[in-house]
Amino acid sequence: MVKALVMTGFGLNCDLETSYALRVAGAQVERVHLNSLIEGRKSLDAFRIFVIGGGFSWGDDHGAGVIMAMRLKHRLQDRIGAFVAQGGVVIGICNGFQVLVNLGLLPGFEPGVMKREVALIANDCGGFRDQWVNLSVNTASHCVLSSGLDRFELPVRHGEGKFFAEPAVIENLKARGQIFLRYANPQSTPALGEFPHNPNGSVEDIAGICDATGRVAGLMPHPEAFNHFTNHPDWTYLREKYSREQKPIPEEGDGIKLFRNAVNYFN
Numbered sequence: 538m539v540k541a542l543v544m545t546g547f548g549l550n551c552d553l554e555t556s557y558a559l560r561v562a563g564a565q566v567e568r569v570h571l572n573s574l575i576e577g578r579k580s581l582d583a584f585r586i587f588v589i590g591g592g593f594s595w596g597d598d599h600g601a602g603v604i605m606a607m608r609l610k611h612r613l614q615d616r617i618g619a620f621v622a623q624g625g626v627v628i629g630i631c632n633g634f635q636v637l638v639n640l641g642l643l644p645g646f647e648p649g650v651m652k653r654e655v656a657l658i659a660n661d662c663g664g665f666r667d668q669w670v671n672l673s674v675n676t677a678s679h680c681v682l683s684s685g686l687d688r689f690e691l692p693v694r695h696g697e698g699k700f701f702a703e704p705a706v707i708e709n710l711k712a713r714g715q716i717f718l719r720y721a722n723p724q725s726t727p728a729l730g731e732f733p734h735n736p737n738g739s740v741e742d743i744a745g746i747c748d749a750t751g752r753v754a755g756l757m758p759h760p761e762a763f764n765h766f767t768n769h770p771d772w773t774y775l776r777e778k779y780s781r782e783q784k785p786i787p788e789e790g791d792g793i794k795l796f797r798n799a800v801n802y803f804n
Contacts, residue, residue: 538565539803541586542579546571547605549632550592554761559586561764561789562796563804571605575612581620585803589633591694591759601657601697602635609640610651617642618649626681626799627753631695634745634755643755644706644715645748655702655746657757661738665696669770670736670758671728672744673721680717680747681802682754682795688725689791690769691758693736698757700739700746707741718745718756752802760792 541564545552556566573579595604629637637643641651670693674686710716719742720728720735728734728742735742745756766772766787779786
């Protein structure tokens, strides 16, 4: 069975939902505190999937994900680099995405080189956004999370989620197929920066990217928060709609599909 490590500690607060979603997806999951990794009581070598989930690590002091990223860089950078080089999958969700960006593990144009080239900054709307968004998947992307997916909905909840980079970096991401997830409108066409379909003003409607290997991925929406059909705000309407159309009512939420892709990558 594929073993997954979900990191905990210092303000990360989505570890239980993330662990549950990974278990439903078929992984054997262990929640591990950051200090246990730093002190060597737990080793990344025992796992195939490493997840840094959502929350407010260190209260987002000095910028969202900055302190956590510096802690990882100075204490675990070599071990994380080796984990990726040996074929591991790394997933950063919301605050975890901010951590991976600040660490320089994303966008990861050159394997093995951690260089900060993109940023997740304050939302254009000027405040925290807690809403559901429509998402479109770049079917040409090589990201392991997006295999076989096209469109779905997930919730976002962040104050610093605007994806920003210099034009040359954006073009590089596009050319390499490293943008795997974008914000869309309800018709599944590009949001084109329009609020609230694009909730934060992200350049090119970017909601998630991967590295050059496709095995390191970060996204602002929360797949672990749509782990069951009833998580969706319109589930009662959808239940009645499916019933009238004589369609089966799903048990799982669409967020499980991303985690199952990560697990199935090894199977």
